[in-house]
Amino acid sequence: MLFFVARRLLYLVPVLIAVSVLTFVIASLLPGDLAYVILGDQATPENVAALRHDMGLDQPIWLRYLGWLWHILQGDFGRSFRTGQTVLQAVSERIPVSFELMILAELIGLAIGVPLAIACAAKAGSAFDRLMTGSAFGMLSVPTFLSAILLIYLFAVELRLLPATGYVPFTEDPVANLRFMVLPALTLGLAEWPGIMRVLRSDMIAALQEDYIALAKAKGLKPSRILFVHALKPSSLTLVTITGINIGRLIGGAVIVETIFALPGIGRLLVGAILTRDLIILQGVVLLVAAGFVIMNFIVDMLYAVLDPRIRHGHA
Amino acid sequence: MATLELSLEEEAGATPVRRRRLGMLFWFAIGWMVLVFAVAIFADLLPLPSPTDMDMLERRAPISAEHWLGTDGLGRDELSRLIYGARISLIVGLCAPMIGVTIGGALGMLAGYFRGRFESFVVGSMDVLLAFPPLILALAVTAYLGQSIFNLTYILGVLGIPAFMRVSRAATLTLARREFVIAAQALGATHARILLRELLPNVLLPLLAFFLLGVAVTIVVEGSLSFLGLGVPPPISSWGSMIGEGRESLDVAPMLAFIPAIAMFLTVLAFNLIGDTMRALTDPRQGAL
Amino acid sequence: MSGALLSVEDAVVDLPTPRGNLRAVDHVDLAVGAGKTLGIVGESGCGKTMLSRAVLQLLPKKAKLSGRVMFNGQDLTTLSAEKLRKLRGRSLAVVFQDPMTSLNPVLTIGTQLIETIQEHLELDLAQARQRSIELLAAVGIPAPEQRLAQYPHQLSGGMRQRVAIAIALSCEPQLLIADEPTTALDVTIQAQILDLLAREQQRRHMAMIIITHDLGVVAGRTDEVAVMYAGRVVERAPTPALFKQMRMPYTEALLAALPKLDVAPHTPLPAISGRPPDPTRPMKGCSFSPRCRYSAGRCTTEKPRLSPAETQEHLYACFHPIAAGVGA
Numbered sequence: 001m002l003f004f005v006a007r008r009l010l011y012l013v014p015v016l017i018a019v020s021v022l023t024f025v026i027a028s029l030l031p032g033d034l035a036y037v038i039l040g041d042q043a044t045p046e047n048v049a050a051l052r053h054d055m056g057l058d059q060p061i062w063l064r065y066l067g068w069l070w071h072i073l074q075g076d077f078g079r080s081f082r083t084g085q086t087v088l089q090a091v092s093e094r095i096p097v098s099f100e101l102m103i104l105a106e107l108i109g110l111a112i113g114v115p116l117a118i119a120c121a122a123k124a125g126s127a128f129d130r131l132m133t134g135s136a137f138g139m140l141s142v143p144t145f146l147s148a149i150l151l152i153y154l155f156a157v158e159l160r161l162l163p164a165t166g167y168v169p170f171t172e173d174p175v176a177n178l179r180f181m182v183l184p185a186l187t188l189g190l191a192e193w194p195g196i197m198r199v200l201r202s203d204m205i206a207a208l209q210e211d212y213i214a215l216a217k218a219k220g221l222k223p224s225r226i227l228f229v230h231a232l233k234p235s236s237l238t239l240v241t242i243t244g245i246n247i248g249r250l251i252g253g254a255v256i257v258e259t260i261f262a263l264p265g266i267g268r269l270l271v272g273a274i275l276t277r278d279l280i281i282l283q284g285v286v287l288l289v290a291a292g293f294v295i296m297n298f299i300v301d302m303l304y305a306v307l308d309p310r311i312r313h314g315h316a
Numbered sequence: 317m318a319t320l321e322l323s324l325e326e327e328a329g330a331t332p333v334r335r336r337r338l339g340m341l342f343w344f345a346i347g348w349m350v351l352v353f354a355v356a357i358f359a360d361l362l363p364l365p366s367p368t369d370m371d372m373l374e375r376r377a378p379i380s381a382e383h384w385l386g387t388d389g390l391g392r393d394e395l396s397r398l399i400y401g402a403r404i405s406l407i408v409g410l411c412a413p414m415i416g417v418t419i420g421g422a423l424g425m426l427a428g429y430f431r432g433r434f435e436s437f438v439v440g441s442m443d444v445l446l447a448f449p450p451l452i453l454a455l456a457v458t459a460y461l462g463q464s465i466f467n468l469t470y471i472l473g474v475l476g477i478p479a480f481m482r483v484s485r486a487a488t489l490t491l492a493r494r495e496f497v498i499a500a501q502a503l504g505a506t507h508a509r510i511l512l513r514e515l516l517p518n519v520l521l522p523l524l525a526f527f528l529l530g531v532a533v534t535i536v537v538e539g540s541l542s543f544l545g546l547g548v549p550p551p552i553s554s555w556g557s558m559i560g561e562g563r564e565s566l567d568v569a570p571m572l573a574f575i576p577a578i579a580m581f582l583t584v585l586a587f588n589l590i591g592d593t594m595r596a597l598t599d600p601r602q603g604a605l
Numbered sequence: 606m607s608g609a610l611l612s613v614e615d616a617v618v619d620l621p622t623p624r625g626n627l628r629a630v631d632h633v634d635l636a637v638g639a640g641k642t643l644g645i646v647g648e649s650g651c652g653k654t655m656l657s658r659a660v661l662q663l664l665p666k667k668a669k670l671s672g673r674v675m676f677n678g679q680d681l682t683t684l685s686a687e688k689l690r691k692l693r694g695r696s697l698a699v700v701f702q703d704p705m706t707s708l709n710p711v712l713t714i715g716t717q718l719i720e721t722i723q724e725h726l727e728l729d730l731a732q733a734r735q736r737s738i739e740l741l742a743a744v745g746i747p748a749p750e751q752r753l754a755q756y757p758h759q760l761s762g763g764m765r766q767r768v769a770i771a772i773a774l775s776c777e778p779q780l781l782i783a784d785e786p787t788t789a790l791d792v793t794i795q796a797q798i799l800d801l802l803a804r805e806q807q808r809r810h811m812a813m814i815i816i817t818h819d820l821g822v823v824a825g826r827t828d829e830v831a832v833m834y835a836g837r838v839v840e841r842a843p844t845p846a847l848f849k850q851m852r853m854p855y856t857e858a859l860l861a862a863l864p865k866l867d868v869a870p871h872t873p874l875p876a877i878s879g880r881p882p883d884p885t886r887p888m889k890g891c892s893f894s895p896r897c898r899y900s901a902g903r904c905t906t907e908k909p910r911l912s913p914a915e916t917q918e919h920l921y922a923c924f925h926p927i928a929a930g931v932g933a
Contacts, residue, residue, distance in 0.1 A: 018444040141585035143536040145543045211706040219721045220694030252451030274459035294447045
């Protein structure tokens with residue numbers, strides 16, 4: 001187990017380095033000079049040259065990369081030349097919003113997907129099962145922004161039950177916060193449940209064919225115990241994997257949803273940075289998100305190992 | 317014994333039901349795709365008003381003989397924009413996975429066939445690419461390179477490489493152990509010959525099935541970017557940007573958002589359905605489930 | 606037959622398949638008295654496992670069972686699901702072939718034992734735990750207390766089968782069905798497990814059905830043996846009588862197929878030639894006739910009925926039985 005963790009941790013280092021290189025290279029290859037962007041229309045060649053020198057832009061790319069990496073390792077991701085905020089300030093201000101959104105969305109996805117998967121697996125092949133499997137397949141073809149539009153139309157425009165845009169921090173007013181969060185989280189959650197349901201369902205159907213289910217029946221256990229303990233527990237590992245795989249899509253979805261619902265999260269920060277060509281923020285956020293994504297995947301891997309007794313005891 | 321008898325029993329139940337159900341939907345999907353392709357290809361020949369001509373007197377006009385699906389917020393013909401939008405979705409949706417399937421497919425085959433250090437390198441670099449949430453990377457790169465159909469296609473294509481690489485590597489890994497490959501090696505066939513003549517035809521089918529699913533994903537991502545105003549530059553119409561514009565008038569003219577939304581949903585669903593059916597056909601193991 | 610703990614009367618199991626109906630069990634009558642042991646012997650696919658599943662009422666959903674399965678005077682085929690559940694694991698226990706797959710890989714040994722005990726007996730957790738430890742000790746597992754917290758993959762195959770037996774014994778069942786209990790195990794372990802089963806059966810006075818493809822397993826460990834072929838019982842006799850004088854050519858062939866210790870090494874085994882008939886295509890005559898060296902005349906046109914030999918206990922279904930004093 002320790003060896004397993006150590007090996008995975010060791011693998012993390014080159015991936016993170018490569019991620020930082022890629023982020024930096026993309027940012028550096030952009031057409032147009034950062035100095036021009038900052039100085040705007042009033043730029044004179046002398047000004048630009050001076051600024052380039054100040055920012056170290058006249059140095060070779062690998063030197064600039066090392067300098068950038070050095071600052072990052074000291075916790076300095078740079079500062080927006082538009083708002084004056086540091087990348088870390090901007091990100092830490094917005095990350096609770098994105099986290100709340102993603103956690104709520106995953107919970108909604110699980111709350112819809114898991115019971116449906118269990119019900120369908122228990123009645124595999126029935127009309128209900130076919131209807132739900134079909135709906136899940138159809139749902140997979142609905143892009144996030146489509147369900148967002150539909151939900152806004154239904155709940156905000158027609159029924160006027162919930163606000164379409166806006167945000168209040170949870171600490172200020174929890175009820176208002178949740179009212180603002182319902183539609184965005186539901187939008188993302190609706191995209192999550194089909195994947196959860198499909199994978200868990202086929203996993204449980206396979207589990208229900210196993211000998212140990214036959215034995216559980218032969219032991220006279222209650223049907224509910226067979227379904228929820230004997231069949232679901234082996235499949236719960238699958239749930240962890242799906243949740244891990246979902247993180248990437250959730251982050252992407254959060255960008256869209258935060259923009260549509262005007263939530264001040266990481267995604268909106270990113271889109272804002274793109275629209276205002278705030279490249280320092282962009283570079284920093286992309287790096288942080290990618291690194292966070294890699295680390296989350298690592299944690300999911302570890303969780304998987306902790307949950308599966310076979311891996312835990314080194315039998316895998 | 318029991319296991320044999322049980323498996324016979326399963327086949328009896330599952331297969332016929334599944335065939336029949338997928339069959340009808342499958343042909344609907346094919347029909348819709350033919351329609352979308354046809355109008356997209358022959359858009360210039362159809363008697364349509366220009367998709368970019370504005371008519372400020374006819375803003376958000378209802379359905380009429382002149383404008384079959386009405387007009388949008390700037391008085392542009394909705395049907396015409398929808399059809400020209402289909403072009404964008406299909407061009408980006410088909411070309412981007414083409415990049416992925418070519419590069420990813422080739423890398424995967426080489427990695428799966430030669431193994432060793434090359435394989436570790438390929439898999440490792442794909443892990444790096446996968447470390448970026450795809451939409452974030454697409455956003456960042458379009459921001460750096462500028463918005464254009466070409467850039468969009470290029471980036472979405474590159475983003476698809478890891479997935480195609482995995483599919484073709486997995487297929488190659490299992491195939492490379494099969495007798496016919498070992499026989500070809502024993503007969504002294506060159507690597508190039510084995511790769512192209514023995515392996516490629518067998519890897520192609522799963523790749524093609526995955527390609528169709530890739531098209532569906534690409535159309536969604538292109539739509540998302542255009543919806544955010546970061547995809548194809550205006551005034552070119554794309555389904556995503558039409559939905560984005562329609563969002564502004566959800567309260568007065570919800571149809572403006574819903575018509576392109578339905579078109580997009582049906583197209584994505586069609587690609588998914590056909591891709592999934594093909595995958596079930598090429599992969600007997602998953603087809604059985 | 607009256608007074609038997611379990612009696613299977615005219616049982617027929619039909620399985621629908623894409624190639625047509627598969628008759629897995631074909632008009633089978635069997636009985637086991639309390640405390641007695643019955644061996645069911647036959648090749649793979651002869652229907653012996655389907656028969657055991659029919660007794661447990663654990664047939665696949667699409668299978669159709671007709672006939673009666675009487676257990677303690679109740680017909681299991683008409684019993685409600687809830688009453689059946691109360692019976693299974695309590696009075697009617699089973700040990701499956703492969704302990705690798707029949708124990709749940711993600712639940713501890715303790716959980717799998719204790720859940721059975723608590724389902725059927727009015728014991729609290731501490732008592733159930735104590736009972737589990739005693740059971741594990743009784744089936745010969747060292748350090749039983751530590752085993753409770755372990756998972757099946759941490760045990761060897763033989764140990765796992767011992768755990769499965771402990772689970773089966775946990776509520777003092779009246780009948781234990783052991784379905785090929787040693788097939789998946791190393792040869793060296795097989796005898797140990799069979800001896801364990803025999804010992805516990807004696808000690809607890811339970812009835813037992815041992816299902817196997819190996820005549821050697823039932824010899825000396827059973828009171829009665831039923832030989833099955835193509836879904837039918839083709840010979841049934843008290844064990845000593847059967848081994849003294851088998852009448853059915855199939856039984857003889859099964860015995861001849863056993864490896865013997867007294868023949869020279871590398872002698873080819875006299876395997877039974879041919880394959881069992883396709884169970885989806887019912888045959889007019891005796892199902893064994895295509896493979897039988899005594900086959901002649903009406904063997905291919907008429908089905909022999911199960912009829913008594915010299916004694917009422919020895920039944921066989923053959924037109925050309927191996928004559929007394931001549932055969933094997």
